[in-house]
Amino acid sequence: MKSIGKRNLFFAASFIVLVLLASFPGLFDFSNKIEPRIFSLPFSYFWQFFINILIFLLLITWYLVDAKYGDLDIDIEPLTKVQLQELEVRK
Template sequence: MKSVVTRNIIFSACFIGLILLASFPGLFDFSNKIEPRIFSLSFAYFWQISMNILIFALLIIWYFVDSKYGDLDIDIEPLTKAELLEREVTR
């Protein structure tokens, strides 16, 4: 259980760090430039696209790490007829 919490804290910190790096005005000032152009995009557009790709990659890695350790297991139990009738009565 402790490793799950530690892993979630690490991934959350990286996720929040990337979001701040992409959008916080103080950190974004150095990338808010028209020149140089990268792939015929201004640097500001390239910076935002690259930050979004990094955030997406982090979420994918987080998913695969959690699935490797078996933390995505969810037990779903179907409702019994009695529970289903009870829900219909309370509505």
């Protein structure tokens, strides 16, 4: 159980750091530049785009790691015929 907590703490801390890099005022001054242009985007646009891609990759990695270790809190069970009929009656 300790490894789950450490793993989640690592991913949560990484997520917080990336969000702070995107929005913390002191660091945003660094990224609030027009020059240099990267892929024809001002640096500030590129910075936000890059951080969002990193956040997306972090969340996907977090999901895949939890799925690998079987730590997901998702239990999907198919509905029975009775439950389906109850749903149709409610409509």
